[in-house]
Amino acid sequence: MAAENHSTVTEFILGGLTSQPELQLPFFFLFLGIYSVTMVGNLGMIALICLNAQLHTPMYYFLSNLSFVDLCYSSVTTPKMLVNFVSGKNTISYAGCMAQLYFFLLFVVTESYTLTVMAYDRYVAICRPLFYNIIMSQRTCFLLLAGVYVMSVIGSNIETIILSKLSYCETLIRHYYCDILALIKLSCFSTYHIDMIVFSLAGFDIIVTSLTILVSYTFILSSIFRIRTTEGMSKAFSTCSSHFAAMGMFYGTTAFIYLKPSTASSLAQENVASVFYTAVIPMLNPLIYSLRNKDVKAAMQKTLRGKCFKANVITLS
Structure with a gap:
């Protein structure tokens, strides 16, 4: 194909998760279910924290922000993917692709730094x-949350500007959304330097945040093991277990995708990992925090009891 610069590319074709027609409809209903649970779970978590005074603490302030971020970055990719499952033409405009890339990077980086801030909050609470x-x-x-968004805006701006300056010789993105690694593969020229920039930026975010979390949890575990009572240790572990599970899932998949050269894994592996952290993790996070957190469960029960009581009063009147 003849070389063409990015100014002549008006749209890209998204390869999607599968090319098999018989799987399109089952995938549509599967991801529609996942997205619906994600919306209900994260909106419910935000509403629960806002409506219950006992949850107006720093820990739940950060958790409500995490739910907001999960809601946003799931919405950046999933609705378009659902449309593509039932549409005959899986295209996205050049501007739409760059916008999707920007907001996806913005919210993914925000998630990583939010998890880091939450680890620091748990360190202060226990130590x-x-x-x-x-x-x-x-x-x-x-200020901590402001710093989170400043870092995410800087990183997403740099990477999106770099990708918008590339010349593209192909328009078929072998992915279900405009991911930075999939776009790099469409470039007309060598992308070694761009690979290094992306690797460095992703490495900086992942390594800095994960090291901060590691140091925080080293001090946390040291303090927990010094607690003499079993009840005290159990309570301390319960306050950290949800965050530790959410953090492990997120960093495991993002490190697998971004801390390696863009040609080091197969398309199927990248798709599975991407689906996990773009669709599954945002769905699981509110479930993890609600099922493993006594305060959240108590607030949920109190809210539900209040709604039932009001409904009974209205019915009797």
Whole structure:
């Protein structure tokens, strides 16, 4: 195919998850179910935290932000994928592709730094409990989240600008969304330097955040093992287990995809890993935090009891 620069590319073709027609409809209903559970779970978590005063603490302030981010970055990719399952023409405009890439990168990086801030919050709660309210003040929480979004905006801007300057010789994206690695493979020229920039940026985000989390949990575990009572240890572990599970799932898949050369794994492997962290993890996070957190379960029961009581009053009146 003759070389053409990016200004002549008006749209891309998304390869999708499968080329087998008989799987399109089952996949549509599967991912529609996953997306519906994701919407209900994350919106429900945000509403639950807003409506219950006992959850107005830094930990749940960050958790509500995590639910918002999960909601957003799942919405960046899943609706378009659902349309493609039932559409005969799986195309996306050049501007739409760059916009999808930008917002996907924005929310994925935000998720990684939000998980890091949550690890720091757990460190303060367990290792410095007497100073928790002083250290994790409203101002500190606001500044931490502001820093999270500043880092994500910087990273997503740099990578999107780089990709928008590339010349593309092909228009078939062998993926179900505009991922940075899939777009790099369409370039007319050598992308070694771009691979290195993407690898460096992704490596910086993953390594810095994971090291911060590792240090935080090293101090947390050290403090937990010094607790003399079984009840105290169990309570301390319960406050961290949900976050640790969410963090493990997210970092495991993102490290597999981005901390390697773009040609180091098969398309099928990349698709499976991408589906896991773009669709499955945003669905699982609110379930993990609600099922393994006593405060959330208590608030949920209180809210449901309140709704049932109001419904009974209305019915009797």
